[in-house]
Amino acid sequence: MAYKPLNDVMITGDQTYATMDDRIGALVLNQRIHKRNWWIMFTLGLMGAGMMATSISWLLYRGIGIWGNNVPVAWAFDIVNFVWWIGIGHAGTLISAILLLLRQQWRNSINRFAEAMTIFAVMCAGMYPLLHTGRPWVAIYWLFPFPNIMGVWPNFRSPLMWDVFAVSTYFSVSLLFWFIGLVPDFATLRDKAKNRYAKVALALPALGWRGSAKHWHRYEQAYLILAGISTPLVLSVHTIVSYDFASSIVPGWNVTVFPPYFVAGAVFAGFAMVMTFAIPIRKIYKLEDYITARHIDWMCKITLATGLIVFYGYILEIFYAWYSASPFEWDMTFNRRFTGPYAWAYWALIFCNGIAPQAFWIPWCRRNLTVVMLICQFVSIGMWLERFVIIPMSLTANFLPASNKMYYPTFWDFAMFGGTIGFFIFLMFLFVRFLPIINIFEMKDLLYKIQTWAKKHDSEREPVATGGDH
C-alpha cells in the first residue's frame, strides 16, 4: 500500500537508529535518569497499593458489608470500578491490534505504553469480580467449569459466567501480546547493557533473540496472529461486560444499545487515560520527539469520535425509554436520572462525556496540552460517572416503590477505588523504569520507512512542519 509516512510529525528531531536505542534504552539502562518526579509518583502509587492491600484484607476479614452495598443496590462501586477499569484497558488493545492491522504506523510510539496500561488496568479490573462476591474463596473455582463428582456445572446462561471467560481470555491474550512485542527490545537492551546483572535480567526474557531473519519472520507471524486474536476481543470483552446489564430486566440496564455503546465508551476512556499518562511522561523523560504533538492530536480526534458515539448512546437511551412505553424505563430515566436525588451525577456525566470533549473540534484545543489534560480528566470522571449512573442508580429504584432505597458509599468503597488507582500508578512507574516504554525496534522500522521514502521522494518532500496539523 502506498502511503506517505509523516516523518515530520511522527518522529521529530535528528534521529538515527543509535539515538533511538540510546534515548529509549536509557530509561532502563541509565537508572540515574529517574529523578524526584519518579520517586514522587512511585511513592504515591506504593501508598495506593498499600491502601488496596489493606482494604482487600479488611474485605476478606469482614465481608462485603464494609462497603455501602445493600438491597436493592447489590452492585455499586465494586462493579462500577470493574467496568471502568476494564474500559480503560481497551485503548491499549485497540492501538496494538486494530491499528496494527490497519497499518497505522503512528501507533508505534504509543502501543507499548498503551498495552502496559491494558495489562495493569485489567489487573485492577479483574480483582473486582472476584472480590465483590460474598465468598471469593469458593467463587474462585466454582465459576470455572471443571468436571466434578457432583456433576454440577456453572450456569452458562449467566452473563457473569461469560464475564469470567471474557476477562480471563482478555488478560492472557493481552499479556502474551505485550510480552512477544517486548522480546526484540529485551534483546536490544541486553546487548546495550553494561551492568552484568542487568544483562542477565534482560537476557532471560529476551529468550535468546539474536535478530536473525528467521526470528523476525516468526516474530512477525506470531504478532500478526495475536493481533488477529486480539481484535475481536476489543469488541467482545466490553460487549460481554455490557451483557451483565443488558440481559437483565432492571430498568436502566435492559438496553439493547449497550454493547456498541460500551465498546465506544471503553475506547473513549482508554484514550483519555493513555493521554493522561503519556503527556506528563513524554515531558519528564523528554520524549517529545517520539510522542509528538501530532500523536496527541490524533488521539484527541479518536477521543472525540468515540465520545460522539457515547453521547449518541445517551440520547438513544432516553429515546428508547420513551419509545418502549414501559413505565418502569421512563420512571427510571425521568425520575431517577433527569431529576431525583442523583440527578447531579447524571448531569455531570452529560457534561463530562457529552459537552467537554466537543472542545476537540477546535485544533487549538488539541494542541494545547493543558486543555487536553483537562478534558482527559473530564472524560475519565465522566466515564466513571456513566457506570455509576447505570449501575447503582438504576438499582435504587425499580419496580416496587416500597423497595426504593438510597445508596451511600463508605470509606472502604473509596479506599478500594483509590487503592486500585494507586496500584495502577505503582505498576505504571515500575514499567517506566524497568521496561522500554516505547517500542524501540518498531520505531527504528518507522524511521527506516520514513528515510527510504524520503530518499525516494526527496524532490517531492514537503517543507518540515513543526508538528502542525495536516
Place this chain on the structure above:
Amino acid sequence: MQNTTSTNEPIEPNTTAVEEMREQIQGKTGKAYWRSLEELSDTPKFQKWMDDEFPNRSSIMQINRRDLLKFMGASFALAGLAGCRGMFLPQDKVVPYVKAPEEMVPGKPLFYATSVMLAGYATGVLVEQHEGRPIKLEGNPEHPASLGALDAISQSEILNLYDPDRANIVINTSSPSTWDSFSKAIKPVLDAQKAKGGAGVRLLTGTVTSPSLLDAINRFLAIYPSAKWHVWEPVGRSNVAEGAKLALGKALDTVYNFKDAKVIVSLDSDFLSPTANPGSIRYAREFTGGRRVTGYKGEMNRLYAFESSPGLVGAMADHRWPCKAAEIFGVASAIAAALGVTGIDGSAKIPAESAEMLALVKDLQAAGSSALVIAGDHQPASVHALVHAINAKLGAVGRTLQYISPVDGGVEKASDLQSLVGDLNSGSVDVLCMIEVNPVFDAPTDWKFAEAMAKAKTKIRLGIHENETGLLVDWHLPLTHSLESWGDARAFDGTVSIVQPLIAPLNDGRSSLEFVSFLAGRLKSGYDLVREYWKIAGLGADYEKAWRTAVHDGILKGSASPPVATTVSLNPSSLVSPKVGSSLEFNFRPDPSIYDGRYANNGWLQELPNPLSKLTWDNVLMISPAKAKELGVVDDDLVEIRSKTGKVKAVVFIQPGHPTTTATISLGYGRTAGGVVATVTNENGKMEGGGFNAYLLRTSDAMYFTEGFEVAKLSGQFDLATTQGHQPLEGNKVSQFPGDHREIILDYTLEKWLAEGEAIHKELEESSEKYKKQNLYPEEIFEFKGAQWAMTIDMNTCVGCNACVTACQAENNIPVVGKSQVGRHREMHWIRIDRYYSGSEENPQVNWQPVMCVQCEKAPCEPVCPVAATVHSHEGLNQMTYNRCVGTRYCSNNCPYKVRRFNYLNYTDNQKQFDVRIDDTKTNVRIPLLKMLNNPDVTVRGRGIMEKCTYCVQRINDARIESKKQNREIKDGEVITACQQACPTQSIIFGNEADKTSQVARWRKDPRGYLLLEELQTRPRTSHLAKLRNPNPEIKTAEVTH
C-alpha cells in the same frame, strides 16, 4: 475467660481460698465428699473465686511479668491444641439416649401446649420442641386469645427465654450470692415482720391473672395481714376499670364479639394491636371475618375510627378522623347525645363534621344491636363510661359485647403504686418485694420512685433481667421464664391456661409463684404448688385426668368467665371532661414492638419495623407533615422536648396521617440497664438505636396525653433506620404519562366491586391475556404431575400486624442485624409488609401488602446466577442452594420484587448477644445460648450468602415424608407456612395449586386476585387479592379513587 479447674497447672492457686475449701473437704469421703463440694460451690466465697480469672488479685496488673509470660505461653500452646481437637485431644462425646424419653423421635419436633403472658394476660401457645429444646412458639388453636395465631411480641418470648443477658444468679448488693444465702438472710427479717402483722411488708407486682399466684398472694397476706399488695403497670388498664365503675357500678371487663358487629366505631382504640388490647388476635380474626368477600358477593362490616395516633385500626378503617385524644370525650358525648343517652351534652367541638357524625350515628342506629363502640384503654374513665352507655343504648350488650368480672386479680385486692410511694416516703416500708416490675424506669417522674424506694430497708426484686430497678435493690433474684416454670394464667376472657415448662431452668431462677409461696413459708416446687391449687380449686371429678387434659390442651375448657348481667346507670355529672387545649397534644403510647420497655432486650422486636412508620431500633417524636412545617423541622431533625419535670432529646419523624394537633411518643426506649440490646445507645456518633426515655416526661396527672410541652429545635440531625422510606403519596400508582396503568395495589370500594366486579375482572383478564400473548414460551412450563405450591395473600383482611414477620424470623433462623445495618438497608426479614398511602397527606388511606419471594415460575434470578445456586424445583419452588452460592448478588439485582436478602456481614455470629454465654459451673460446659434457638430444620446462613423465602420448604418436606410413609398425596392444608400459621386474620393461604379443589386454587381464581407486576411475565406463584373498603356512601371524605 474463666478459670475452670485446679488441674490447670500454671493457675494453681496457692491461696487461702483454696486452702479453706480443701479444709472443708478434708476428712470426708464418698457421698459426703461430693455433697460437700456442691455445698462448697454454693458459698459466695467460692463463687467469687470461680468467677475471678486471676483469683485473689485485684487486677491483672498484680501478676508479675514472668508469670504473665508463662500464662501467655501456656495459653498460646493450648490455643493451638484447641484447633487439633479430635486428633489427639479427647472429643466431646455425643451418645444416643440409652433410654429415650417417651414419644421422642430424634429429628422430629414435639409440640406442647402452654401459655405466654403479655402484661399478665395469657395467650395460648404450642411450643415446638426439638430434643428438649424449645425453638418456636405457635398459636394454640383451642385457646380463645390465640385461635392458632400468635402476635409478634408473644412469638418473641422464645428469644427472651434464651436471652444471654438474663439475670442468672442471685445478686446481693452487686455481689454474687445464692438462694440459700438469701433465704437465710430474709428469714429473720420476715420473722420480725410477722410479729407486727407484716405492717412493713409490701409486695409490688405487675398485672396478676394467675389463679394460683393470686392464691399464693392471699396466703401471704393472710400470714402478714397488715402487709399490702400493690400492682403497677406502666401501660395499665386502670382507666377501663374506673370507667366500668362509673357506668356499671363495679369494675368489669368487656369482652367483644366482633363476629356479629356490623358497624364499629373505634374511639382511639387500637383493638387490632396486641400492645393495645389483650384480646387483639381474636378480635382481629373476628373483625376481618366480617369483611371477607368471595367472588362478587359478600358483606363487610364498617369501621369508623377516631385516632389520636396512627395505628392499625385507623389503617383498616373505612372512615378515619385524626383528632386529639382529649377530643374523644367530645366525640363520645356527641354520639351518646345523638343516640339519646340522657343528660349528655353533645355540643363539644369535635373533629368530624356534623353531617359526617349524623351519617355515623344513623349507621349505628341502623345496625342496632350489631353496632359496637369501643374505646381505647388509655382513654379516661369518663370516655369508657360513655361508651358503656352508648353500647347499652344500642342494645349491643349481650350481642357484640359482654361484661365479665375482671380477669386482672389486682383490680379488687391490690393497691396502686402511688400509695406505695406514699408509704415508702413515710418510712413505713421495711421490706419491699418486687416481681418483674421496673418502676425506677417507668413510674411517673413526679412520684420520684427511685428516691422513695431507697427508703425501704430491705429491697428485693425477682426479675428476669437486672434492670434499672434491679440495680438499686439489696437482693436481686433471677426469675424463671414462663417456658421454664409451672404456673397458670388467664386470658382476656377469663379462660384459664396451665403453664408448663418446656425446658429445665437455664438459670438458677424461681418462678413468681414459688417466690411468693416461699415468702409465705411454703417451700415447694412450682409443679406442686399449681397442682395443689387446682386440686383444691377443683378441676372435675377425676382430678388426675382433668389435670392431664388441662395441661395437654393448654387450656381449661369452659373456664371462660361467664357474662355478668348488669345495667348501665350513668350519672352525667360524674363525667370529667378532659381539657382540650389549643396547643400540641403529646400522646404517650406503648411501642408497637417493645411495648412499655420490657421487651427492649429482644433483638427481634427491636428490629421489627413499626407497622406504619417502618421504624426500627428507636422511638421518635412523631408528628404530622403540617405540624413539622409549622415547627420548621424536617425528618431526622433533633429536637428537645421540655416539660415541667424534665427534658429529653428526641428525633422528629414525620408521619402522614398523623393528627396535626397531636404528637406521638413511644414509651419503653432509653433504657440504661437490662441487657446488651436494651441499652444500645446513640452516643459517640454511632448509630446503634435505643431511642430516648419518654417516661422522663410522663407525670401521674397525664399518663397518656397532655399538652403544654415545648418543642425546641436543636442543631443537627440524627439518622433513623427505617425499612421503607417515604414515598410520594399515590406511590402505588406512579403514572408518568397517559396510559400508564402501573398498579401495585388494587383497591376498590365494596359498592363498586359488587356492582362492577365482573367488568373489572374481565378487564384484568384481558390485560392478563395480552401479557400472556407477549410470552414466547408455552403455557404449561411444568410437565411434572405433582404438587405445585402456591400462595395467596388477601390484602383485604391483612391488618399489617407483623406477626408473619416474626414467625418467619423464628422459623427460618433469620438473624438480627442491628440498627446501623438496617440503616444501610440490609435487614434480613424474608417477609416484609409494604405500606402504601393513597389520598391526602393529612388523612391518607393505608394499604398493606405483604411481600415475600413470590416464587416466579420464570424467575429472573435464576438465569443470571453464574453458579446455578438458585434453581427451580419441579414443584414450582425457586430454591436457594446456600452451599453453592458465591454471593455475586446478581439475583437480587434482577429480582423485581427485591425479596432477596444478602448476608453482607457475618450476621449469624456477629451479634453481641452471641458472645455472651452462660457458664454452668457444675459441668464446666459453656453453652452458646442463642444457638439453642436455631431451628435445626433450616440451614444457618453464613457471611456472603444470598437467602430468601423458601415457602417454608422444610415444612413441605416434612409433610412429604409423612405422606410418603402413608402412601398418599399431601393433603390440602397439611403444609402450613410459618407466616400463614401466625397470621391472626388468616390472610395467607398456602397449598397445592395443581389440586383444583384446594383452598389456594380457589383463592387464586377469586376475581379479586392479581399477580404482582404481572406485566413482567415472571408468573409469580404468590398472588394477592385486591383490597376492598366499605365507606358510608353518605360520607364523602374518604372517597376511594377508583
